Amino acid sequence: MSSSTPILVANRLSKTYHMGRVTVPVLREASIEVERGEWVAVVGLSGSGKSTLLHLLGGLDRPDRQPGRTAPNQRGGTIHFESTCVTDLGAAGLNRYRAHSVGFVFQFYHLLPELTVLENAMLPAMTGRTPLAWLNADASRAKAKRLLDRFGLGHRLKHRPNELSGGERQRTAIARALVNGPKVLLADEPTGNLDAKTGGEILEVIRELHGEGLTILMVTHDSSIASMADRVVRIADGRIVAE
Amino acid sequence: MYQILLVIRFLTTRIMPIIAVLAVALCVTLVIVVVSVMTGFLDMLRDSGKRLVGDVIVHMPVVGFPYYRELIADIEALDEAEAATPVIENYGLLQMPYGPGGAGTTEQVQVWAIEPESLAKVLDYHRLIYWKAPTESEAAVLAQDDPRLDPGYDRWPAAMAMQRGGSEKPGAILGIEISPFNHRERDGSYRTHDHSRSAQDRAHWMPQYEVRLTVVPNSSTGAADKEVRAQLDIVNEFQTGVFQIDSHRIFIPLGFGQELFGMDEAPRYSLNEVGPDGSPKRIGSVPSRVTTILVKGAPGVSPEDLRNAVKAAFLRFESLKADDPEAARMPRGVEILTWEERMRDLIGPVEKERGLMQILFSLVYIVCAGLVLAIFWSIVHEKTRDIGVLRSVGASRSGILAIFLAYGLSVGVVGSVVGFGLASLIIHYINEIHTAIGQPAPLLLWASVFVLCGGAVIGAILSILRDSALFTLLWSVIAIILAGVAVLLMLHKGVLIWDPSVYYFSRIPNHVDMTNALSTMGFAVLFSVIGAAVPAARAADTDPVRSLRYE
Numbered sequence: 080m081s082s083s084t085p086i087l088v089a090n091r092l093s094k095t096y097h098m099g100r101v102t103v104p105v106l107r108e109a110s111i112e113v114e115r116g117e118w119v120a121v122v123g124l125s126g127s128g129k130s131t132l133l134h135l136l137g138g139l140d141r142p143d144r145q146p147g148r149t150a151p152n153q154r155g156g157t158i159h160f161e162s163t164c165v166t167d168l169g170a171a172g173l174n175r176y177r178a179h180s181v182g183f184v185f186q187f188y189h190l191l192p193e194l195t196v197l198e199n200a201m202l203p204a205m206t207g208r209t210p211l212a213w214l215n216a217d218a219s220r221a222k223a224k225r226l227l228d229r230f231g232l233g234h235r236l237k238h239r240p241n242e243l244s245g246g247e248r249q250r251t252a253i254a255r256a257l258v259n260g261p262k263v264l265l266a267d268e269p270t271g272n273l274d275a276k277t278g279g280e281i282l283e284v285i286r287e288l289h290g291e292g293l294t295i296l297m298v299t300h301d302s303s304i305a306s307m308a309d310r311v312v313r314i315a316d317g318r319i320v321a322e
Numbered sequence: 323m324y325q326i327l328l329v330i331r332f333l334t335t336r337i338m339p340i341i342a343v344l345a346v347a348l349c350v351t352l353v354i355v356v357v358s359v360m361t362g363f364l365d366m367l368r369d370s371g372k373r374l375v376g377d378v379i380v381h382m383p384v385v386g387f388p389y390y391r392e393l394i395a396d397i398e399a400l401d402e403a404e405a406a407t408p409v410i411e412n413y414g415l416l417q418m419p420y421g422p423g424g425a426g427t428t429e430q431v432q433v434w435a436i437e438p439e440s441l442a443k444v445l446d447y448h449r450l451i452y453w454k455a456p457t458e459s460e461a462a463v464l465a466q467d468d469p470r471l472d473p474g475y476d477r478w479p480a481a482m483a484m485q486r487g488g489s490e491k492p493g494a495i496l497g498i499e500i501s502p503f504n505h506r507e508r509d510g511s512y513r514t515h516d517h518s519r520s521a522q523d524r525a526h527w528m529p530q531y532e533v534r535l536t537v538v539p540n541s542s543t544g545a546a547d548k549e550v551r552a553q554l555d556i557v558n559e560f561q562t563g564v565f566q567i568d569s570h571r572i573f574i575p576l577g578f579g580q581e582l583f584g585m586d587e588a589p590r591y592s593l594n595e596v597g598p599d600g601s602p603k604r605i606g607s608v609p610s611r612v613t614t615i616l617v618k619g620a621p622g623v624s625p626e627d628l629r630n631a632v633k634a635a636f637l638r639f640e641s642l643k644a645d646d647p648e649a650a651r652m653p654r655g656v657e658i659l660t661w662e663e664r665m666r667d668l669i670g671p672v673e674k675e676r677g678l679m680q681i682l683f684s685l686v687y688i689v690c691a692g693l694v695l696a697i698f699w700s701i702v703h704e705k706t707r708d709i710g711v712l713r714s715v716g717a718s719r720s721g722i723l724a725i726f727l728a729y730g731l732s733v734g735v736v737g738s739v740v741g742f743g744l745a746s747l748i749i750h751y752i753n754e755i756h757t758a759i760g761q762p763a764p765l766l767l768w769a770s771v772f773v774l775c776g777g778a779v780i781g782a783i784l785s786i787l788r789d790s791a792l793f794t795l796l797w798s799v800i801a802i803i804l805a806g807v808a809v810l811l812m813l814h815k816g817v818l819i820w821d822p823s824v825y826y827f828s829r830i831p832n833h834v835d836m837t838n839a840l841s842t843m844g845f846a847v848l849f850s851v852i853g854a855a856v857p858a859a860r861a862a863d864t865d866p867v868r869s870l871r872y873e
């Protein structure tokens with residue numbers, strides 16, 4: 080089920096970590112194209128760079144910069160989201176990209192303990208420029224409520240994250256990722272911290288979202304979970320290979 | 323918007339910000355209480371200073387100046403002035419009616435020769451005089467055993483006449499702190515007895531005795547003469563509230579004072595002509611003199627304006643007298659000062675002291691900023707992962723910075739408001755608190771602390787039995803602290819920090835100095851934000867990826 084216009088294109092991404100004098104090359108010219116509406120699973124050994132890839136694609140981190148070299152293929156790679164070059168965005172552009180273009184789901188949920196379920200889910204809608212966010216407060220609140228209702232959390236809106244089960248927390252996190260209506264969902268081992276049954280429920284949610292046309296890039300190291308996706312890619316030696 | 327939500331949630335769901343708020347509140351309380359008391363003290367000092375000398379004084383020490391009646395008439399004719407009164411200020415030795423073997427103790431005193439009727443127009447003479455019948459409202463608040471409630475102690479008419487009824491001798495009014503038998507009570511009133519005797523024992527009440535005053539008169543040129551003695555009746559005592567004045571000043575009648583100091587009208591003799599009887603020929607008289615004129619301003623006239631007007635009037639008067647060949651010479655160097663300039667040596671040191679206090683206590687703000695910095699550093703550290711989450715959903719660096727700055731601002735604002743409330747409460751009850759500290763702790767209080775301590779010991783024993791090391795430790799510490807407090811309370815015999823002989827006044831000022839309070843609060847807020855700024859900048863610099871990998 081491939082379409083002709085890829086929504087997310089990563090071209091020859093390199094990412095190297097420096098630990099003192101030791102350099103750890105994690106990604107070496109890794110490339111990937113994700114079609115609109117596609118569900119791609121990323122597998123690989125622990126430490127192979129799956130999270131690193133997702134962070135780069137989500138605009139949380141930048142690929143290597145090599146001083147003096149300006150040609151794209153020599154810089155540490157490029158990422159394009161639709162027609163935007165993410166790797167060329169400034170700080171403000173990156174913030175907008177994180178808030179509106181992609182939604183992130185983490186293995187450990189990463190909810191804010193002081194906020195209620197509803198407030199957590201509304202968070203990305205509130206981070207934008209203040210006046211607009213105020214104007215849209217009611218709209219984003221309604222959106223967050225709708226999402227939480229849909230994920231079976233309608234009766235938990237006023238609860239704190241520590242009063243929820245792992246599955247409920249992850250569903251709240253998914254609602255948060257979707258509240259600004261992003262076109263791509265980036266999920267880093269979303270079931271990694273859950274038992275099989277609860278993990279299954281989360282995958283069911285993801286499958287539904289996929290059915291509605293959302294583009295999904297999901298990291299997992301479980302091949303049975305990966306098999307639910309349209310396509311599986313593997314990271315090995317810093318490169319992405321088809322499975 | 324999310325910043326406001328987060329700040330509110332951070333403030334209300336964590337213990338750390340509450341500690342920060344308390345730290346700021348305590349700093350603010352400390353500064354407001356100390357500076358308010360100092361300011362109140364200064365105001366009281368200035369107030370009583372003004373009460374003592376009127377608004378403006380014309381002053382020529384020792385030799386004094388003549389024609390003071392005419393000068394007073396000129397001054398009173400000014401629009402700026404309401405009333406003026408002549409005074410002689412000088413020094414003397416006072417032999418008291420008590421002392422070893424009946425010989426009489428000698429005190430060095432400042433002598434003020436006054437004219438009660440005109441003095442009463444310049445300052446509140448009635449208020450100064452101590453032995454007078456209280457009004458009904460005054461009587462209502464006096465202690466049961468206050469001697470002034472007994473009409474037998476009323477000596478107001480004698481204070482006005484400056485003479486005891488039926489006596490030939492001039493009267494003297496003594497500062498109330500001169501006699502050591504006047505015991506000041508906690509409420510600021512006096513008892514005239516040995517503590518061993520009964521309350522109504524009049525044996526040591528001054529207005530029934532005589533004193534002997536020894537002075538050295540001086541001529542109009544300022545040369546000192548042979549000393550003279552005089553016997554006076556004590557007709558009353560006065561209280562200004564300023565200890566240094568109450569312990570060193572006496573009032574005597576103006577006319578008598580002029581005789582005593584050689585400042586009365588005297589015949590003037592020719593240096594070359596001889597009279598019919600062979601002695602130098604009398605060619606007129608040297609007019610009587612005073613050293614001082616106290617002037618009260620008309621309502622709404624500032625002391626400075628009044629001083630300038632009096633100065634101008636004095637210059638006119640002086641040149642008029644210089645043109646008159648018959649008139650005696652006006653001395654050079656007559657000072658014309660506002661009450662504030664005159665009281666400089668009394669007020670100046672206290673003002674300096676307050677300034678010093680303000681500077682010293684500015685260090686408190688730095689402590690405040692340091693505390694907020696340390697607390698916020700740990701809060702930011704604790705919140706690293708959440709900061710990463712916020713960044714991952716699109717929060718900007720400046721957004722994160724704003725959260726922690728607003729957080730610091732709220733801690734500062736809440737802390738200073740709480741501190742202001744606490745300070746107002748303490749200042750309002752400061753005299754009660756001082757009295758409570760000044761008294762031995764009540765039996766019930768320390769006994770009940772002992773009981774609580776016993777409870778903590780039982781708690782510790784129970785915890786040992788339940789094998790809980792933490793609670794055993796906690797209960798033991800509480801028991802030791804309570805035991806210490808109970809013993810301290812039991813041994814506490816009361817201390818008076820506010821010693822009236824050092825601090826002039828019997829009551830601690832209990833008004834909040836609003837300007838100071840507002841500036842203290844402002845500074846506390848400012849320094850809280852400054853303290854929060856460094857951790858906030860660190861939070862803004864947090865690498866989202868690194869902080870998300872935290873688990």
Ligand SMILES: Nc1ncnc2c1ncn2[C@@H]1O[C@H](COP(=O)(O)OP(=O)(O)O)[C@@H](O)[C@H]1O
Binds near residue numbers: 096129132871
């Ligand atoms: N900040 C960092 N500094 C140094 N090394 C890092 C850092 N973050 C990740 N790494 C290393 O990069 C490699 C890839 O990490 P990651 O992308 O999390 O792998 P995966 O998600 O596939 O388990 C690992 O070897 C990890 O130790």
Ligand SMILES: [Mg+2]
Binds near residue numbers: 129130131267
């Ligand atoms: Mg990972």
